[in-house]
Amino acid sequence: MRILRVVGTCLVAAIPTLILATLIVFMLQRLIPGDPAVAIAGEYATPENLERIREELGLNQPLIMQYLTWIGNAFTGDLGTSFQTGESITALVMQRLPLTALLTLMALLVAILVGLPTGVIAAQKVDTAFDRFLTTGATFGIAIPNFWLGMMLIIVFALNLGWFPGPGGVSLQDDPAGALRALVLPALALGLVGGAEICRQVRSAMVESLSTDYVRTHRAKGLSNRSIVWKHALKNSSLPFATIVGLQVSRLIGGAVVVEAVFGLSGIGSLAVEATNQRDYGVIQAVVFVAAVIVLLTNLIVDVSYRLLDPRIR
Amino acid sequence: MATVDTPTTSTTARRKVGRLSVTISYAILALVAFVVVFAGVLAPFDPNKQDLNAILLPMSGEHWLGTDDLGRDVFSRMLHGTRVSVLAALLAVALSVVIGLPFGIAAGWLGGVTDLIIMRIVDAVMSFPAIVLAIGITATMGPDIITAMISVGIVMSPAILRLARAQTMAIRSETYIEAATSFGARGLRRMVVPHVIPNIIQPILVQVAVLMGFALIAEASLSFLQLGVQPPTASWGAVLSRSYTFLDQAPMQIFIPGIAIASTVFAFNIIGDEIQRLLDPKRK
């Protein structure tokens, strides 16, 4: 089975990065100013209380032991307990993650639907006024802060037109249809900016692909322009496209954190913001960790598809 | 066959559109720079002075952009906010260059194990969504604009590092480097400073322009989440964050900082593209 071997190779290649990434997450804890136990329990904590926290966090152990314990727990699905609510952090994250995941996926869909066709068309008409118009538009698009675009969408489509709900709590679990509706505007806010990025990247990939001898040969053979652009050149750009989409996932997760705050959505982004206000360091750490795991998984998928798509990489 | 034979008319049109956006971008950046320097002189009011008798005023001759929910003059806050936002972005970009340039050159020049180790760390940093890691660092160290921008500088540094590495590897085999080696030039003072840095710096400047845009958006995002600028200091993100709380009463006040951010970031990106175009040997 080639695919299994490829997945295996990519997994092995990803391991050092994963270990270093977990090390970064672990070191976040070291950034807590002063004594972490005091920071968690508050200045007026009793010595017994502080001792209990140190015990629970394993702060009395050597650093390497702390790391090994933490990483061992993390990969068996135990991200610790929240010091504010006493809840399992894994449960908290898993409760919030689906909404963020759905938002990211919807935004990715928007981004691809907007960015791919415009990028291809711009590449086809490269160096014309139309191309310049699209490229300048895309440059303006990537300059717009996505959370501000979200506010603009709220003003127009929620407050004035009333087509979509304004900011406010929705629960994916209790009201899936309502949640989906509430996700349209934030997905647009994220996806349009992402689409502008994809447009620029697809354009340069396609310009390169259209200038290859391979495409020129097809042209000489008399293939229709449409078939050349949408079938052959696009297929030839599939590797950069995989990279572009992979990169976009990371960008969208980052953007989702901020956009969730704008729309009052209870995903992992707002979980991180709430945790910040409550100094719930374990939760912050967990959110950063989960985000990195998602990005690494995406990179893994991109890597695998690279190897499967490109006959030159074995 | 539109892709093969481009009519000259539309090429001219393209150049015109191109020139126009470049000119506008230079104008925007000049204006921003002017405001950064003269914010204190230009602002008609103290940006932090509250006047609870004059809250949420609309635009007027006295308050050009109205007042916020504490009666502070939004125009003055925007001017002072420009200074804070731009200086914050500069800090982040400067830090990313300070980290990225030396390590990128070291990785590209030395290669081997040094390169392997540095690039593994870069991969690890890049496996975090940039803004999430910045939030993680800032949230842990305590919300503060300096902390926030240091985090942003750290998460942006791989962009500079990777570019500096690639450029260094490209020039390492140039004859002028070999010539310098032949008469014993080595080390920081005799090789890196006189030969490597001047020959790799141009593409890095393009990247710096792009990162300025990224850093401005990051400042706005972090300040919006109250992880960046702390009240009562004004920044573009802080003004935006504040106005969002009275979104329905004064929607214009959301519009202004957003436009300021978008047009400045746009200008940085266009200038970045322009430098890139000028550097491209294929286009004359």
Added chain:
Amino acid sequence: MTEPLLSLENVSVRFPIGRRRHVTAVDGVSLELREGETLGLIGESGSGKSTVARAAMGLAPIAEGTVRWRGKDVSTFNAKERRAFSEAVQMVFQDPHSALDPRRTILQSVREPLDVMGRGNKKDRREVAAKALEDVGLATQMLSRYPHQLSGGQKQRANIARALVTNPKVLVCDESVAALDVALQAEILNLLQDLKAEYDLTILFISHDLSVVSYLADRISVMYLGNIVENATTESLVEQSLHPYSEALLSAQPLVHDSSEGRRIVLKGDIPSPVSPPPGCRFNTRCQFAQEGCREVKPDLVEVLPGHASACLRVDELYADRLGRTVAS
């Protein structure tokens, strides 16, 4: 005989290609550069002649063999000796354009060896650099120009000036005129002749162009695929070459070779890849006289006439007339 100034003894240079594989660019080459002479090193591209120059300069990793400066192994040099060595041996590179840092002025580039070696004060260094530029025929107003503002010939003059500022004993010229057109080549070659006299130079001149080498050189070494195949005085090599490869090179030179003697030898195909060189004599795949034995035994470089060495198994039978004639006279 006096001790050679710079000598290579059985020097091999290998470069890694991929994992655990190497290409042997220079394979057991020995050369002697005697004080005051001009030694020409000639070969096709890929023959390893530039790598020999780099090995002599310490710019290429030496896998085997020894480079000696005035009889002393350079790998044993201490910091002071090393500096004296790099002052004494300077190189003029092939492409005059890429050998000058595009971001430095001509003065900065020419002065740089002195800066690196920390000689004198800034004013002295400037004067030395200006003097060198004058010696190579560049006007003073060129000092503040950048390479792209100079012509190819001017740039090569600047490169030569840079090699002269340390007052070297040896100048290694690696294809130093190959990138120039013919008229400029002649100009630069004459300049090198003049400078040789003025600066008391010993020159190692590397080129693929026999007419250029024979114009300058007192002695010539012919390289093929990492080996030296023939070694002789210029006159002896041109008049009575004792190796089929050198003969092929000579026959390609209408100006040098006496065409009345007849045949023009056209070499078939390209030089083989040094990654997998042919067994036996490296030249056997393209040699018109190759026999069974040539594919099995690698010939050594043997002195067949006084001061004339050849690495050919069949040298005695192929060139019997030349050998006999010379011995007789």
